[in-house]
Amino acid sequence: MKKIKVGILTMSDGRDYLHQEYEQINMEYQEDIKEALEGTGLFEVVAGNQPINSNEAAKREAKKLEEAGVEATIFNYTxxxxxxxxxxxxxxxxGPYLLFCNLHPSECGMVGMMAAAGTLEQLDVKFKKLWGSVKEPEVLDKMTAFLKAAAAVKRLRGMTFGNFGGRPLGMYTxxxxxxxxxxxxxxDVENVEQDDIIRAGEKAADEKVEHAFAWLSELTGKIEYxxxxxxxEKLKQxxxxxxxxxxxxxxxxxxxxGIKAHGDLTDRYVTMDLAEALLNDPYDFDGPKEPIVAATESDMDGALTMQIFKLLTGMPVLFADVRHYDKENDVWFFSNSGTHATYFAGASMDPGENLKNVTLYPETHYYPAGGASVHHFAKEGEVTLARLARKNGKYSxxxxxxxxxxxxxxxxxxxxNTTTPAWPVAFTRIQVPADEFIEKFPxxxxxxxxxxxVEELKLAAELLNMDIQILQ
Structure with a gap:
């Protein structure tokens, strides 16, 4: 994932003799933050050249961050x-802005931060406060979570969603x-005709298709023709x-x-299951790549949820139906014919490790055009699940x-086999009773x-002015 570019500005006293007395300690604290963030490997830090002790300096140093294209700014108070x-x-x-102060009784960083926070509140400027030593892992984790969320929100701006085919199966959501x-x-949203997929696919070079077919044939656990x-022929299609x-x-x-697929491609061409899975994967037939969020059934809010996850983590994102609850085993079946990245079959960046657990089954009779369904059982592990939804026009x-x-x-x-045998499944345990989940999940x-x-999602939702519901 591209490094997050973060700015740091350290505030100082307007009285020149105190500014000079504390200049060294101010810069030391600033350097501690810079080193801690860069040490994670996630951030590129653009730090102010001097502690700010005048309006002119504030304008000058802040403009440097603007010119550098930082994605969030830390205001530092020591x-x-x-x-x-x-x-x-x-x-x-x-922005977004993080107000950060050290915690030391002989230094008034907290007082400075609280005064600045009150000022921004009067100006109706959004920010988050954090205090402590950046050398403490808990504090650094909180700072990192905020900056990830801030960058995710910032990076959404200017993006384009490709909507292939429009609303599927009557779904308002x-x-x-x-x-x-x-x-x-x-x-922005770009509407694209699904026939364009067919026309563009027909232009793919035969040698590329044959290479991809051989790659799948070699690495996939089973292909059940x-x-x-x-x-x-349908797999090549x-x-x-x-x-x-x-x-x-x-x-x-x-x-x-997002790709509608249903009723059009699934009736007369082939299903998009394989294409959607590989778009969401961190690799394809030609090597490693960045995952590209692709939501089946052209689910716009689903795709947006996935894109926020991707911007926060850089990792492949699951798309699934809330299909079934198994009381005996206390697990939810999260399953959908399309969009399950093969990554979830093994949680590895090595396609071979994942695909050996994948079976390509014939599609069900729901999709008469045929093609392969990308079947696997998701690898065990802790997950964070989420969904954006709207009520009365407001997102939560x-x-x-x-x-x-x-x-x-x-x-x-x-x-x-009790559901749809050809479809992938993530057997999942959640922390709330089944009745509560059904009642509250949107x-x-x-x-x-x-x-x-969880923390990164909460922070991103706050920055986007959304209500938050945590089912735990």
Whole structure:
């Protein structure tokens, strides 16, 4: 993932003799923050050249951050400092803003931070406060979480969502308001005809298709050809659809996409399951790549949820239906025919480690055009699940800390066969009773990544002025 560019400005006292007395300690604290952040490998830090002790200095140093293109700014307070400098600096230094102070009784950093915070509140400027030593892991973790969230929110702006085909199967929750997306997130929506996928795929070079077919044939655990729903020719057609999508995404400058598929491609061409899975993967037939969020059923709010996850983590994101609850084993079946990245079969950056656990089954009769369904059981591990939803036009974020679990292969196959045997499944345990989850979760699609990203999601939702619901 591209490093996050962070700015740091350290505030000082407006009385020159005190500014000079504390200049060295101010710069030492600033350097501690810079070193700690750069030590994570996640950040590129642009630090102020001097502690700010005048309005002129505040403007000058803040403009340097603006010119450098930082994605968030830390205002640093180690001593008492004039709050006006923060007020001036925020006119130029790019937000979101984190106000940070040291914790030491002989230094008035906390007083300086609280005075600056009160000033920004009067100006109705959004910010987050943090205090302590950046050398403490807990404090650094909180700082890192905020900066990840800030960058994710900032990076949404200027993005383009590719909407292939429009609303599927009558789902209101899959369609968002274009005007609202531009106003709240800075995202544009490009509508694309699904026939374009077919036309672009037909132009894929035969040698590339044959190479991809050989790659899948070698690495995939099983390919269950049946001579009708799944044939080598139909698998190659799915490969062409993937290359067609990559070509459209590149030429039209799309950052993330959704594909309707149902009723059109699934009836008369082939399903998009393989293409969607590989778009979301961190690799394809041609080597490592950045995951490209692709939501099946062209679910716009689902895709946006996934894109926020991707911007926070850089990792592949799960898309699934809330399919079934198994009382006996206390697990949810999160399953969908499309969009399950093969990454979830092994949680490895090595495609071979994941694909050996994948079976390409013939698609079900729901999709008469046929093709392969990308089947696997998601690898066990801690996950953070979430969903954006709207009520009366206002967005909220529902966050679900959870754990994907596995059983022995025979039992998982038996459990999977009770739903749709050809589809991938993430057997998942959540922290709230089933009745509460059903009551409070806002729609039929759920998304997530491995790891604990509850704090980052909360911070991103706060920065986007969303209500937050955590089911734990």
């Amino acid at each position: 001593i008492w400092c004039y709050p006006q400098y923060t007020a001036v600096a925020q006119n130029f230094a790019p 899959a369609v968002a308001n274009l005007e609202q997306w531009q106003k709240e997130f800075g995202i 049946d001579g009708e729903g799944l044939t080598p 799915q490969i062409r659809s993937y290359y067609g999508l990559r070509d459209i995404i590149s030429k039209r400058g799309l950052d993330f996409i 974020m529902t966050i679900v800390p959870a754990r994907i679990v596995q059983f022995d292969k025979e039992k998982m196959a038996e459990m999977g 729609c039929n699609h759920i998304h997530g990544v491995y790891g604990n990203y």
